[in-house]
Amino acid sequence: xxxxxxxxxxxxxxxxxxxxxxxxxxxxxxxxxxxxxxxxxxxxxxxxxxxxxxxxxxxxxxxxxxxxxxxxxxxxxxxxxxxxxxxxxxxxxxxxxxxxxxxxxxxxxxxxxxxxxxxxxxxxxxxxxxxxxxxxxxxxxxxxxxxxxxxxxxxxxxxxxxxxxxxxxxxxxxxxxxxxxxxxxxxxxxxxxxxxxxxxxxxxxxxxxxxxxxxxxxxxxxxxxxxxxxxxxxxxxxxxxxxxx
Amino acid sequence: xxxxxxxxxxxxxxxxxxxxxxxxxxxxxxxxxxxxxxxxxxxxxxxxxxxxxxxxxxxxxxxxxxxxxxxxxxxxxxxxxxxxxxxxxxxxxxxxxxxxxxxxxxxxxxxxxxxxxxxxxxxxxxxxxxxxxxxxxxxxxxxxxxxxxxxxxxxxxxxxxxxxxxxxxxxxxxxxxxxxxxxxxxxxxxxxxxxxxxxxxxxxxxxxxxxxxxxxxxxxxxxxxxxxxxxxxxxxxxxxxxxxx
DNA sequence: AGACTTTTAAATGTCAGACAATTAAAATCT
DNA sequence: AGATTTTAATTGTCTGACATTTAAAAGTCT
Numbered sequence: 001x002x003x004x005x006x007x008x009x010x011x012x013x014x015x016x017x018x019x020x021x022x023x024x025x026x027x028x029x030x031x032x033x034x035x036x037x038x039x040x041x042x043x044x045x046x047x048x049x050x051x052x053x054x055x056x057x058x059x060x061x062x063x064x065x066x067x068x069x070x071x072x073x074x075x076x077x078x079x080x081x082x083x084x085x086x087x088x089x090x091x092x093x094x095x096x097x098x099x100x101x102x103x104x105x106x107x108x109x110x111x112x113x114x115x116x117x118x119x120x121x122x123x124x125x126x127x128x129x130x131x132x133x134x135x136x137x138x139x140x141x142x143x144x145x146x147x148x149x150x151x152x153x154x155x156x157x158x159x160x161x162x163x164x165x166x167x168x169x170x171x172x173x174x175x176x177x178x179x180x181x182x183x184x185x186x187x188x189x190x191x192x193x194x195x196x197x198x199x200x201x202x203x204x205x206x207x208x209x210x211x212x213x214x215x216x217x218x219x220x221x222x223x224x225x226x227x228x229x230x231x232x233x234x235x236x237x238x239x240x241x242x243x244x245x
Numbered sequence: 246x247x248x249x250x251x252x253x254x255x256x257x258x259x260x261x262x263x264x265x266x267x268x269x270x271x272x273x274x275x276x277x278x279x280x281x282x283x284x285x286x287x288x289x290x291x292x293x294x295x296x297x298x299x300x301x302x303x304x305x306x307x308x309x310x311x312x313x314x315x316x317x318x319x320x321x322x323x324x325x326x327x328x329x330x331x332x333x334x335x336x337x338x339x340x341x342x343x344x345x346x347x348x349x350x351x352x353x354x355x356x357x358x359x360x361x362x363x364x365x366x367x368x369x370x371x372x373x374x375x376x377x378x379x380x381x382x383x384x385x386x387x388x389x390x391x392x393x394x395x396x397x398x399x400x401x402x403x404x405x406x407x408x409x410x411x412x413x414x415x416x417x418x419x420x421x422x423x424x425x426x427x428x429x430x431x432x433x434x435x436x437x438x439x440x441x442x443x444x445x446x447x448x449x450x451x452x453x454x455x456x457x458x459x460x461x462x463x464x465x466x467x468x469x470x471x472x473x474x475x476x477x478x479x480x481x482x483x484x485x486x487x488x489x490x
Numbered sequence: 491a492g493a494c495t496t497t498t499a500a501a502t503g504t505c506a507g508a509c510a511a512t513t514a515a516a517a518t519c520t
Numbered sequence: 521a522g523a524t525t526t527t528a529a530t531t532g533t534c535t536g537a538c539a540t541t542t543a544a545a546a547g548t549c550t
Contacts, residue, residue: 314542
């Protein structure tokens with residue numbers, strides 16, 4: 001692990017990069033303790049604050065964790081699926097909000113990915129996954145449910161569908177797409193009328209998954225996508241009309 | 246933006262969180278300049294090194310960039326698709342290498358996602374995408390190609406296929422799955438014989454995409470997945486046998 | 491007046507040294 | 521032996537300073 005003190009890049013960035021490479025390259029294994037900050041400072045010939053900045057960069061990516069006290073220090077973190085989810089959701093959310101991604105584009109991606117999961121879910125879903133889906137459908141029919149709660153339940157339903165595929169890599173990939181869409185979906189405030197249609201789609205989906213019928217699930221997702229996009233177009237049009245009066 | 250000095254969490258982590266929330270919540274918009282480190286230190290009632298650690302955390306996530314000099318400072322970064330790709334690839338790679346994800350699981354996820362793109366790609370691919378795919382197929386037939394170069398070309402081919410869908414969100418999601426698989430794929434050193442089979446699949450795929458035939462593309466991907474998994478199983482079996490002698 | 495050069499000031503990048511807080515292990519005592 | 525105290529290592533934070541970079545302001549020359 002070496003750095004180039006004459007490089008224009010920040011020393012802390014270089015140090016973080018060197019350690020990151022060591023982790024990715026397998027030179028530092030999970031739960032291994034890094035040298036203490038003082039030792040790292042010595043090794044790289046920099047001051048402790050500089051080393052600390054480097055370590056914070058790595059901590060921000062969940063690559064390391066730190067513990068205080070004797071026999072404390074920085075340890076290589078096992079990147080859990082949960083951590084990865086969280087990061088992906090943050091990144092995806094920002095990506096969508098900062099890059100003027102159209103609703104249609106985001107929607108297309110989300111449903112394309114979800115359709116990829118559906119056949120596997122139809123094959124492998126457990127009773128648990130089905131129960132979650134049914135429970136969320138039930139919740140979505142409660143009259144007093146706020147729009148936010150309805151959207152959250154919507155996410156939970158689709159999450160269960162995706163998790164039904166029992167493939168953590170797929171779940172991880174989908175988490176970003178589905179959850180990052182939520183702010184956009186929230187923009188489309190669902191009226192009481194449209195909730196009924198969505199519950200119908202969800203019921204059809206749950207039935208198909210329960211029956212192990214991939215093609216029906218696929219078709220239901222297809223129509224749900226159409227419906228969602230139409231709904232979005234109407235909401236946009238209504239807003240535009242309102243803005244012009 | 247406030248923090249709780251009595252919280253057990255590191256101050257720098259709290260400050261980073263507060264600023265991150267401000268960015269995600271839209272209180273800080275793209276390219277807006279954050280207060281100077283001294284001002285932030287004053288605002289949060291902490292020292293400048295602590296503020297700097299917080300800023301480095303955000304910089305590690307590409308949420309901000311910093312500039313030195315007069316009228317310099319920290320600016321909210323537009324999270325580009327490129328930045329997001331890079332982060333996703335790093336995260337996905339670590340996730341796979343640290344969590345004992347089976348080859349089958351990763352493979353299933355990758356092809357499921359890719360199949361989600363194929364129909365869109367068949368519909369919308371440009372001449373450019375097709376040309377890239379053809380060029381990579383051609384490269385894959387060069388006799389002197391190293392295994393690493395073959396794998397890289399394989400990734401480039403599938404990347405072009407995915408990009409053909411012309412949906413940046415999909416491309417972003419897939420980038421992680423496809424590129425993170427590369428180390429695993431490299432483990433399966435392709436022999437000269439298996440290269441021919443893979444080139445045949447690629448040709449079939451390119452033809453299907455060119456003809457706009459989604460179902461043929463889907464079927465080709467299906468068989469390529471089968472083939473890849475069989476190949477992996479054989480390689481593993483051969484290794485196990487060798488280890489037992 | 492206009493173009494070029496120099497100065498200045500603001501900001502980040504880095505360093506040194508200190509102290510506080512935490513924690514596990516070692517030492518001590520009962 | 522077991523409980524308690526001490527100790528030492530380590531991260532977390534602060535203060536103050538200097539270096540470096542950079543844009544803008546001031547000054548100078550034509």
